[in-house]
Amino acid sequence: LVCALVAQAQSASSKPPSSSAQTDTALQELVNRATRDALSKFEDKNFQEGNLAITLIDLTDQQHPRQASFRGGEGIYPASVVKLFYLVMAHHLLEEGKIKETNELRRAMKDMIVDSSNDATGYVLDVITGTTSGPELTGAELKKWEDRRNSVNRYFAGLGFAGINTSQKTYCEGPYGREQMFRGAKGENRNKMTTDAVARLLSEIATGRAVTPERSAMMMGLLKRDFSGKSSDADDQSHGFTGIALEPGARLWSKAGWTSTTRHDAAYIELPNGAHFVLVTFTTDHANERDIIPTVARVIINGMSKK
Template sequence: MTFFHKDAQLEKLGDRILEATWAEFPGLARNQIALTWVVYDPPVPVNTGGALSSEEFWKYPVRGFSYRGVERIFPASIVKLFYLVAVQEWLEQGMIQTSSELERAIRDMIIDSSNDATSLVLDVLTGTTSGPELPPGPFETWQLQRNIVNRYFQSLGWTEMETINVNQKPWGDGPYGRERAFLGEMRENRNMVTTNATARLIHSIVGGVAVSSGRSQAMMGLMKRSLHAEDDEAPDEENQVRGFLGGGL
């Protein structure tokens, strides 16, 4: 059961959005797109200042629509949102200590979508590092540690998180050494998420129940983007508004 409920109005609108997309991009196959859409009808429940518990928050239903929302898809940089929530949880629980360098990496991971920054964040989260291939015993321990983020999201008890895999670093030229071995010969261990899982993660941040109210607000601050493309001086290939949903808005 998903965290949202469907209704006829959103089903009709969602189908229209998909048909309009396929009309504009006829080369896009039916199995090459997935969509999860959540609508916030007022009053919107938000855990402001810790007044609303996580258990109470999830009792408030939201309307939603999904198309292939449970299909596992390579997430590219979307995985950084999962690592963002995880690192905030680790900090909240005292599992790791903050530092100016870690805070810089967290910021650059989300603000600039930096792969290098994400590499450090995942190292801190898991207690692992990249490097040459390892002997079988140490490599088994290394893999167990690298999967700690997966275990965290599975521990939440959300059905949307049951099939995701978030244990790989994002790369430019690709992984080498132990990272390549961990990815698998056929890349079968690559990151995979669903649009339903991503939507629930974002919904928890917006609702102020991702880790804590304060940390949710901090994450929202990092995720905030101006819808005015001219406010982002990055070149087109790095601009986070043009060519994305924000550009259409």
Template sequence: MAFYRPDLGMASYLESVLDDLDAEGRPGLRNSLGLTWVRYTEAAPQAGNGFGASWNHLRSLYPASVVKLFYAVAAERWLQHDLIPDSDELQRALREMISNSSNDATSFVLDLLTGTTSGPVLQGKRWQSWQRQRRLVNDWLTTLMWPELEHVNCCQKTWGDGPYGREKVFYGINNANRNLLTTAAVARMLEAIMTGAVVSPPACRRLQDFLLRSLDPELSRADPENQVDGFLGEGLPEDVKLWSKAGWMSQVRHDAAWWQAPGQPPMMIVAFSSGPDRARDEQLLPKLARALCKYDALTIFG
């Protein structure tokens, strides 16, 4: 059962949008896309009160930097239970990990969460212990008992060039142990953050601050890695407030976005697009957001 109420009108409209995007010269788009789209009727909704539609929302895909959203929530959970010490350095790392998608900051945060470090290959009991520790975030996600989290894997660092040493071995043969997420899992976590339904409301507000993006074109031009251009945020009206976390590398282009126009209920889209063609496609996600934003103007929400 989805965490939102399925809406047949939204599902039909989503099908037509995907048809149009495919017809623009994206053959096989449906096979390379996972998507969860949720709309709300209240300006300050509670978790689980949305209406939605999806496509391949339970397909496990490599999430790239979107996984950092889960590590940030885990850090707040660890802090809440005094499992790690708070510090200016941790707060700096969390902000850099989410706001600027820093891989170095992510490495620091995951080491702190799991008590592990990168380095040469380990053997025997030390290696077994290291692997158990590195899976602590997965262990915590299991305790949430969200069905959307059933087939996810959040245990790897994010890399610029790639893993070495024990990190490379931990990826497994053919990268079988790489991070995996679904758009349903990401959407539920993002909704929980934005509605104060995971960890504590103050912790959720801190995470929201990290996720807030500017849609000012001048600021975007000053920051080539702004997580707006080429992603969902580019397709949104400039008067909305946007909270998002993007992920991009040579094989994927993803985004998880929650936005709200003044005086209006919010909307959320989590879109994963995979394959080298999709990774290079800087117009797909903006066009997707632009089209789904038009739904309210085309129908009366019941």
């Protein structure tokens, strides 16, 4: 599987994929249409522009990727989508030999992405930052702990990612002790993402540019979703988000995130007509409206199917 994914990432051309996507008028109109459809369909639910963010990157021509977005630079709590960043950071440190590859780390990375386990995510973040949860800290001890935890932010800032915060664990209930001190009583330092940043990272994974082609392929193996059949779980990452809008013959790799106030999906899609693209959709304050993301996706997929 890894070998096949590496070959897939390199098959489009002997030239390496471009590291930056250019804005495109036609693609922007497609995103605008998806935005209008979603806002109109859920208008009676008081779904407004401030509750939606979308970024689309067309990777069909990997040497000339194109991008469009709606509120793509807006900082939003990412829920479990942040786990993509922790996955890449872990592979970076493994590649550099700065952390050890163990069966337990492999198990946690898999559960973090495949099942979106918060416990697994906490373990991975501990390993990649050299920090652990526990009682409150003060003074120099706290500063040292915070500096280590912010190493993920420094790594991605060095790669040119802006407007994001990737330093907090994900929880079923909430943080305590030093974790609460670091996050802030009102969530002042909670995780933050833009759909532009997420789309960029997922496009780098999909095109073999995240860490190394081999490690990108390993990540893609964890992100692969089978959206065929049905699921009784409305939060199933294969069937409860972008996958709802896909028809047989398409392929999906994704990482979703959801809380009581957010519902997001970051998806890389390959269509039967040869179109390859990343679609990241964030929604806020309408977490129970499970058809918003598929509504956006249907418009995008329809437009990309006509290429």
